[in-house]
Structures are given as structure tokens and as C-alpha cells.
Amino acid sequence: MRAVTIHDVAAEAGVSAATASRVLSGHPATSEESRTRVTEAARRLGFRPNAQARSLRKSHTNTIGLLLSDVRNPFFADIAHNAEQHALESGIATLLCNANESTEQQDLYLDLLLSQRVAGIIVAPQGDGAGSLREVLTLGVPVVFVDRTIDGVDVPSVTSDNRSGITGAVAHLAGLGHRRIGLVAGPQETSTGRERLEAFRQAIAEHGLDDDPDLVHLGDFQVTSGARAANQLLDLPHPPTAVLAADSLMTFGVLEVLRERGIRVGSDLSVVGYDDVAAFRWFSPQLTVVAHDPARMGALAVDLIRDVLDGRPARSVVLESSLVVRESTGPALGTGSVPHPAGRQ
Amino acid sequence: MRAVTIHDVAAEAGVSAATASRVLSGHPATSEESRTRVTEAARRLGFRPNAQARSLRKSHTNTIGLLLSDVRNPFFADIAHNAEQHALESGIATLLCNANESTEQQDLYLDLLLSQRVAGIIVAPQGDGAGSLREVLTLGVPVVFVDRTIDGVDVPSVTSDNRSGITGAVAHLAGLGHRRIGLVAGPQETSTGRERLEAFRQAIAEHGLDDDPDLVHLGDFQVTSGARAANQLLDLPHPPTAVLAADSLMTFGVLEVLRERGIRVGSDLSVVGYDDVAAFRWFSPQLTVVAHDPARMGALAVDLIRDVLDGRPARSVVLESSLVVRESTGPALGTGSVPHPAGRQ
DNA sequence: CTGAAAGCGCTTACAG
DNA sequence: CTGAAAGCGCTTACAG
Structure with a gap:
């Protein structure tokens, strides 16, 4: 043996x-x-x-860690798939870890990756940069952020613009006559959650729409929080005529509730999803979404970590996000199809 | 540093x-x-x-390899998530690898895992057991199969019954008056692909339904092959009144084509999906599916590999699969709602 | 071009 | 309970 x-x-x-x-x-x-x-x-x-013996002697491995927030989230599954395939082409093996949207579990896996002496770590980070992440950084282990960043922590990153998509979505809805737009926001421990909320508030102000705090619900990027938020929004004395969710899983939660309540998407209530997950295109009605490019993100993150490993300058990149209008958004209920009506619903 | x-x-x-x-x-x-x-x-x-040094000395690691066919397939994403979380509870780290439904890539990762000296490997296998898999086995590295198996290769496995679900689906459709049922089968290099096809043929014979070879299309468990099969089935001079697909991704492909062609699921054509992926419940109409339990599969596979590692007897387990009737199946077109009509459509 | 030797960072009989 | 020493399987200056 x-x-x-x-x-x-x-x-x-x-x-x-x-x-x-x-x-x-x-x-x-x-x-x-x-x-x-x-x-x-x-x-x-x-x-x-024996890879262990080899890397013990050479004091570096040919393995990188990829620490994502939730492997069951199709957005991250796409990142994982593409990062891995892309790394493989350069002969780099990928250790995929699942933080499960938990800062503690993120720390646990960071420790593990450190013990495994991976050459570098690609992470969709969470929290404030304390805990194991600080340690990783002070140890000098190359780190690249993907999708999310942490304020004040200066590492190369590949993210997407969290502003333009939301801005476009609000403008689109305003143009359809919506004045009360509900937001299922992401957790404020993540940069994406914060930036999307910020962009939303700004856009609401710009268009002079209803700036009602009850219209914003903080979720946690998971399905059930989207469902919970949808229920609360719909139970409002003065409910929104459109809802925007800040990631695909929460969007699914919203859609689930709408189906349960027999509310027709697009006509009774406009919905804008986030992440252009394939399932959204197979929906009826096809979902209007904020789209960005997880496949490209994954590949670029690998390029970035290779740059760092090979001593090349690594430049952060911000990918575009944009609104893709399909069938789940329509005129605000009670306003006819005339954009910018004088009256309120 | x-x-x-x-x-x-x-x-x-x-x-x-x-x-x-x-x-x-x-x-x-x-x-x-x-x-x-x-x-x-x-x-x-x-x-x-330093985990490398430790495992070099102890000549075993606390890491297992989890080699799945496609991380973007929600079914496998569920297995991955649950296996990983479950392993973590026992202090076992999981190296997740993606074979991408390719036997070559499976071999590549098997080699990699071997070099990493993982304690054991959980794999959803492909092919005939030649190549790297044979080597792994002769080296005596503990292996557990999940979801799929390989004929003649005797390792513990956790699979689900590929028969009962299909049998139930065909019976259900026959009861609704369908006589021409199309099947988008899985690749015959996989045990699941073979068993589901076999179960289908047997059920068709039992119910005396149309045994037309044109009604069976071999796909590869990926979206596009489902779409291709759907197009071919619908272009038949005598098209089926119901379609059954052998995994979730191919089901998505079928649904995509139906939408493009404006065919209403459930009324114009009955559809039975495979794998009870969450998205199928959010569909309208909600999909009738063959359901099994990837979460449980993942956890059990970890239990099994732990049994092997700890020298306990490891007993293979076969989980149930069953038909969940929802809204995407209805009476065969042209037969009214009377079950088992005398005439043909 | 080749080999003997040292060393990567641990763990574990072996003595004490 | 503790320490010195050997060894896990490689790689790489160092001589030749």
C-alpha cells in the first residue's frame, strides 16, 4: 500500500x-x-x-484557495466554475471553500487555507477585515477580492459596478410611472450590500420618488430573507408598485411570495431581479434584471492572483453592470401607461 | 514574511x-x-x-476530495454544499473539484487529488472505471461513489433509486392518456443515464405505449443538449404529447425551447423534470418532477467515507426517488380529460 | 551531467 | 513529563 x-x-x-x-x-x-x-x-x-513533500521543500504550492460566500448561489457557482477552469489552464489547482455567508465560517476556512499553505487566496469577503483576514494579510499571503471588497483594505479586486445597474433600474421604473419602489437590500456587512443600497437611495432622491424607510428591507442574500421582505412590503398600508432585490437568491424569495399570493409579476407588481441567472430567463414572465458577468469575474480574479504571484503589478478591475429590460416590469398600477403621471396611485 | x-x-x-x-x-x-x-x-x-509538514510526517491528511460532475448544476451544488458542511463538523476539509462532465478532466483531478494525498475521495464517477480511477483503486485510496456508480467496480456508494421515479412518471402520464412520451435521456457513460433510460423503456413496454426510437434522445446532462432534443422531438411528424428529461439542466433546455416556440407547458405539452431543483417550484406552471435528495446524499457520502477511513464497515445506501405531481402535466392533447382513452391522438 | 547531503516543518518512538 | 534524534518525500545548492 x-x-x-x-x-x-x-x-x-x-x-x-x-x-x-x-x-x-x-x-x-x-x-x-x-x-x-x-x-x-x-x-x-x-x-x-507527493505534493505535500514537494511544497514543503519548495515552500510554495501550486494551489490557490477560492473562498466564496455560498456555492449554492448560481452567481457564485458561475464564478467558481470559471475561476477553476481558468486556473486549471495555468496548471493551478483550486481549493474551493464555502463561507456560507458567515463571517465565522469565513475565518475558519481562511485558517484552513493558511494551514494548507496555498499560494494565494481569492475571496468574496465579508465583515470589516478583522479576524483571520487581517492575519492573512499581515502574513503577506497574496489575496485578491472578487465581487466584494472591504473598506480600507487595499488588495487587488475584480468587482462590478454596483451603481449603474441600480441607477438604471430606478430610472426605468420611474419612467414607467412608479413612485413607490421597494428594495430588498443585501447585508450591510458586505460592500455589495452597502453600495447597492446607497445607489438606490441616491437614485430615489434624484427622481424625487417616495423616500419611505418602510420601503427598504435588509436581507442576507439568501432566499428566505427575500420572501420575508416581500411579505412585509406587501403588507404595508401603502405597498410599493415595484420591487427590486439585491441578489438572485432574494429575488427568488420575492417571486415565491408573489406566486403564493397570486400576484402577477409585471402587471400587478413590477419586479427587477439582480444577477442575470439563467433561471430568470426561463421564468414567465422573463425577468428584468441587473446583469453583470460572473464568468468573466472568475477568470479575471485568477489572472489577478497570477499577476500577484508572478510579481507583476496587479490592477483592480471594475466590470460593468447594466439593466436588462424584459417582461417583469410594466406601468405602475393605476397610472395607465403614461410615464410620469401627475397623480399618485 | x-x-x-x-x-x-x-x-x-x-x-x-x-x-x-x-x-x-x-x-x-x-x-x-x-x-x-x-x-x-x-x-x-x-x-x-504547516499542514503539509504534518501530513507528510503522519502520512495521512485530514482532507477529502469531492469530485463532482458539474458545480453549476444545482443538484450537484446541493450535494457539494451539504457534504462540505457535514465534513466540516467532523473537522474534515473538502477539496472540491469539477469534472465538468468530462472523463479526461475527471482523470486530471483524480491525479491531482492523489498528489495532494487526500485521505479519501468522494466522486460522482464517469466512464468505465479505466484510467486514473483504476489507479486510485489499486493504490488503496478510499473511494466512495455519490449519485453514480460504475459497473463492476465495488466501492461503497450513496445513490438514489433511478427506477421508481421514472416508473411513477410514466404511469402518471399514461394515466393522463399520453401514448407518445419523449425522453431526453442522460449520457450512457453514466450509470444514472443508463438506469433512467432502462427504467423508461421498461415502463413504456409495461403500459403498452408507443415504443418509437425517435422518441428517445441522448443528451449529455447539460442545458443545450436538452434544447436540441426538444427541438428534434417537436419537429417529429408525429410529436410526443409529453416529455420527460433525465436531469435538471436538460429540463431547463427543454423549457427554454417550449417558451421560444410558444408552447404552453401543461396544456399544450406535458413536461416532467428531473431533480427537484428550487427553480422548478418557482416556475409557472410549477413543474412536476422526479425528486430525490441531494442534501442527504452529500451528508451520507461523507458518513460513508468516514466509515471507510475509520475502518468501520461501509454499507452502500440507495435513497428513494419519487414523482412529485404539480402543474406541468395534464391530459394528453386531443384525448380530453378521460384517462386511458380508446382512440389515439 | 551527476550524487551526497542538507533541509523544508512537523511527529513520534526511544530513552531518561 | 521531557528532549534529542530520526524520518516523512521531496528539491537544490555544492562539489565534482
Whole structure:
């Protein structure tokens, strides 16, 4: 059962372990003869280098950690898939960890990745940069943020513009005559949650729409919080005519409640989702959403961490987000189809 | 930048590395005095044991590999999430890898996991058991199959019954008067693909329904193959009145095509999906599906690999699958609502 | 081009 | 209870 080591290969090939190592790792100082003998021996024996021993000696690994908030969130699943495939093309293995939208679990996995001595960590961070994240940074382990950032923590990041999509969505709804727009906001421990809420408030002010605190509900980027928020919004004495949710899972929660209550999306209530998850296009009516590009994000995050690892300058990138108008938004109820009506609903 | 080692901790605490190691790993043979001094020193220095060195010495790691077919498939995302959380509770870290429904990529990651010297591997396998998988097995690395199996390869597995759900679905459709049922089958390189197709054929025969080879299309468990199959089925001179797909992604592909063609699900064409993915419940009409339990599968697979690792007997388990009737299945077009009509459509 | 030797950071018999 | 020493499987200056 004992695994075959480089000594076994060396013995089989009739050379020293040093020579075997050189051949196997492509070091130029090897003879034709050694090369063929060692390669052959390794093949015959089914030699599989011990990555642990190798990285212990070389004091760096070829593995990166990818710490995401929720693997079941299709948005992050897309990031995971593309980051992994992209890393693989550069011969980098990816250790995928799931923080489950919990700062504690994020710390736990950060510790784990540190113990595994990964070469670098791509993380969709949470919290204020205290805890294990601070440690990681002071240890000098390369870190790249993806999707989210932390104020005051200066690491390269690939994010998307959280403003333009929301701004576009509010303008679109205002143009349809909506004056009371409900927001299911994300958790304020995340930069995306904060920025989207901020953009929303600003847009509401700009368009002179109802700035009612009851119209904003803080969720946690998970389905149930979206459902809860939808129920509260709909139970308001003066409910909104349109609802915007700050991520795909909360959008699903909203849609679930609307179905339960028999409220028709698009006609009874306008809905704008977030993240252009495939399922939203298969919905009827097809959802109007704020779209950005998780696939590209994942690949760029890997590029960024490679830049850092290879000592190249790493420049943060902000991807665009934009409104994709489909069928789930329509004229505000009671206002006809005339945009900007004088009266209120 | 150099990481702090156990020698640093030992020096700081004024003991030997051996004692420091014993304290840190909870060995009983330590004095009260050493314990407090070492623990304190480790805390002060922010000591983080090098997992590589540890596992090199102990020749086993506390990490398992989880090799799934497609992380973007919500079914597998559920397995991944639950397996990981469950493993974590036992202090086991999970290396999640994505085979991307490709046997080559499966081999690549198997090699990688072997190099990482994971304690064991949970895999949703593909292919015939040749290639790296055979090597893994002959090396004696503990393996557990999840969701799928390979004929003739005897490892513990947690799967679900691929028969009962399909059988129930065909019976249900036959009861609604359908005689021509289309199947978007899974790839025949997978046990699930084979078993579901087999169950379908048998059920068709039992109910005496149209056994037309044109009604069966082989897909690859991905969205586009579902769409392609749907188009071909609908373009048949004598198209089916109901369609059954063998996984969630292909079901999505089918639904996409129906929407494009303006075919109403449930009334124009009955659809039975596979995997009770949340999105199917948010659909309108809500989808009738064959449901099984990925969350439980993930957790059980971890239990199984722990059994193997701890030397306990590991017993394979087969979970149930069952038909959940919702709104996407209705009477066959042209047959009225009378079940088992004499005439054909 | 090649080999002997040291060392990466741990753990664990072996003595005491 | 404690320490010195060996060793896990590699890689890499250092000589030759």
C-alpha cells in the first residue's frame, strides 16, 4: 500500500534520487540517457509525486484557495466554475471553500487555507477585515477580492459596478410611472450590500420618488430573507408598485411570495431581479434584471492572483453592470401607461 | 514574511519542539506548566501549523476530495454544499473539484487529488472505471461513489433509486392518456443515464405505449443538449404529447425551447423534470418532477467515507426517488380529460 | 551531467 | 513529563 517514492523510481532507473528529481521536474541538466530511463521507470511504477513533500521543500504550492460566500448561489457557482477552469489552464489547482455567508465560517476556512499553505487566496469577503483576514494579510499571503471588497483594505479586486445597474433600474421604473419602489437590500456587512443600497437611495432622491424607510428591507442574500421582505412590503398600508432585490437568491424569495399570493409579476407588481441567472430567463414572465458577468469575474480574479504571484503589478478591475429590460416590469398600477403621471396611485 | 514554525513557539515558551508539538496536538503527556506556556506562546506568535509538514510526517491528511460532475448544476451544488458542511463538523476539509462532465478532466483531478494525498475521495464517477480511477483503486485510496456508480467496480456508494421515479412518471402520464412520451435521456457513460433510460423503456413496454426510437434522445446532462432534443422531438411528424428529461439542466433546455416556440407547458405539452431543483417550484406552471435528495446524499457520502477511513464497515445506501405531481402535466392533447382513452391522438 | 547531503516543518518512538 | 534524534518525500545548492 505504501506509495511509490522518488527513491523507488531512482532505484528502478539506476540513478540517484537527485537525478530522478531533475528529470521529473524538467531541469535542463540531465542526460538523454537519464531522461529516458527515469521517465520509463516512473511510468512503470506509476509514480505520483507527493505534493505535500514537494511544497514543503519548495515552500510554495501550486494551489490557490477560492473562498466564496455560498456555492449554492448560481452567481457564485458561475464564478467558481470559471475561476477553476481558468486556473486549471495555468496548471493551478483550486481549493474551493464555502463561507456560507458567515463571517465565522469565513475565518475558519481562511485558517484552513493558511494551514494548507496555498499560494494565494481569492475571496468574496465579508465583515470589516478583522479576524483571520487581517492575519492573512499581515502574513503577506497574496489575496485578491472578487465581487466584494472591504473598506480600507487595499488588495487587488475584480468587482462590478454596483451603481449603474441600480441607477438604471430606478430610472426605468420611474419612467414607467412608479413612485413607490421597494428594495430588498443585501447585508450591510458586505460592500455589495452597502453600495447597492446607497445607489438606490441616491437614485430615489434624484427622481424625487417616495423616500419611505418602510420601503427598504435588509436581507442576507439568501432566499428566505427575500420572501420575508416581500411579505412585509406587501403588507404595508401603502405597498410599493415595484420591487427590486439585491441578489438572485432574494429575488427568488420575492417571486415565491408573489406566486403564493397570486400576484402577477409585471402587471400587478413590477419586479427587477439582480444577477442575470439563467433561471430568470426561463421564468414567465422573463425577468428584468441587473446583469453583470460572473464568468468573466472568475477568470479575471485568477489572472489577478497570477499577476500577484508572478510579481507583476496587479490592477483592480471594475466590470460593468447594466439593466436588462424584459417582461417583469410594466406601468405602475393605476397610472395607465403614461410615464410620469401627475397623480399618485 | 517567513511563517512561524513550531521551533519559534518552542523557543518562545522555553521548551523543546517535541513538547510544543505534544501540547499543540493535545497529547496527554504534558505538564500543566508546559501547556499554558506553549499555548500562550503559540497565540502570541500567531502560530499556524504547516499542514503539509504534518501530513507528510503522519502520512495521512485530514482532507477529502469531492469530485463532482458539474458545480453549476444545482443538484450537484446541493450535494457539494451539504457534504462540505457535514465534513466540516467532523473537522474534515473538502477539496472540491469539477469534472465538468468530462472523463479526461475527471482523470486530471483524480491525479491531482492523489498528489495532494487526500485521505479519501468522494466522486460522482464517469466512464468505465479505466484510467486514473483504476489507479486510485489499486493504490488503496478510499473511494466512495455519490449519485453514480460504475459497473463492476465495488466501492461503497450513496445513490438514489433511478427506477421508481421514472416508473411513477410514466404511469402518471399514461394515466393522463399520453401514448407518445419523449425522453431526453442522460449520457450512457453514466450509470444514472443508463438506469433512467432502462427504467423508461421498461415502463413504456409495461403500459403498452408507443415504443418509437425517435422518441428517445441522448443528451449529455447539460442545458443545450436538452434544447436540441426538444427541438428534434417537436419537429417529429408525429410529436410526443409529453416529455420527460433525465436531469435538471436538460429540463431547463427543454423549457427554454417550449417558451421560444410558444408552447404552453401543461396544456399544450406535458413536461416532467428531473431533480427537484428550487427553480422548478418557482416556475409557472410549477413543474412536476422526479425528486430525490441531494442534501442527504452529500451528508451520507461523507458518513460513508468516514466509515471507510475509520475502518468501520461501509454499507452502500440507495435513497428513494419519487414523482412529485404539480402543474406541468395534464391530459394528453386531443384525448380530453378521460384517462386511458380508446382512440389515439 | 551527476550524487551526497542538507533541509523544508512537523511527529513520534526511544530513552531518561 | 521531557528532549534529542530520526524520518516523512521531496528539491537544490555544492562539489565534482
